[in-house]
Amino acid sequence: MNSDSDLQIAGDILAVQHLLQPAREHPATVAEFVGLARSIAADRAQWAHLVQYDTATRWYHRLRTGPGYEVWLLSWVPGQGSGLHDHGLSCGVLSVLDGELTERSEGTSRALAAGAERVFAPGYVHEVVNDALEPAVSLHIYYPGLTEMPMHSAQCSPAHRDVVPA
Numbered sequence: 227m228n229s230d231s232d233l234q235i236a237g238d239i240l241a242v243q244h245l246l247q248p249a250r251e252h253p254a255t256v257a258e259f260v261g262l263a264r265s266i267a268a269d270r271a272q273w274a275h276l277v278q279y280d281t282a283t284r285w286y287h288r289l290r291t292g293p294g295y296e297v298w299l300l301s302w303v304p305g306q307g308s309g310l311h312d313h314g315l316s317c318g319v320l321s322v323l324d325g326e327l328t329e330r331s332e333g334t335s336r337a338l339a340a341g342a343e344r345v346f347a348p349g350y351v352h353e354v355v356n357d358a359l360e361p362a363v364s365l366h367i368y369y370p371g372l373t374e375m376p377m378h379s380a381q382c383s384p385a386h387r388d389v390v391p392a
Contacts, residue, residue, distance in 0.1 A: 252292040256317075256345055259295070259367050263321040263343065266290075266297065266365055273323070277301050279361050284308070295369040302327060302362040307355035313348065314374035318367055320344040320354070325362025328355045351378055 253259045266272060266289070276299060278285045284306050290297040302325070310330075320329075320343065327338045331352035338344065346352070356362045 259319050263319045296371040298366040300364050302356035310353045310378040311375050312351045315348050316368040316372050317347050321365040323363040325360050326358045327362050328357045
């Protein structure tokens with residue numbers, strides 16, 4: 227009977243550098259984009275001082291860019307909403323950082339409290355609204371970067387195209 231273990235035969239696989247994948251400088255998978263959103267959300271010092279509230283229109287600020295992606299910070303005062311839209315060819319992650327937002331899509335409505343995340347594919351049609359009595363802040367990551375935001379009527383047909391993150 228052979229008493230050699232796999233570790234004795236192959237050695238410590240973690241010590242063999244050529245077998246390890248190098249750490250990525252930028253996210254490339256949905257899980258990595260969610261991880262990026264969570265790390266930014268956890269580091270309030272990175273974004274809290276930038277937030278502004280505008281009663282006339284939704285406020286937004288591009289927080290970061292990387293190869294093929296963008297990170298946006300948005301604020302929502304009570305009553306503000308995005309309108310029914312999709313994100314063209316971009317997929318994305320929506321994270322609520324402060325407050326509460328409501329997402330409406332395909333006849334459903336979801337309350338999204340601070341810490342909630344939504345991941346969406348290209349062509350996903352939704353509306354985001356602050357139905358609460360307090361302001362809200364959200365983080366949006368788009369890959370590829372947002373180039374269009376087709377607006378939809380209640381019947382979900384594209385109405386016009388703006389590039390305003392939501």
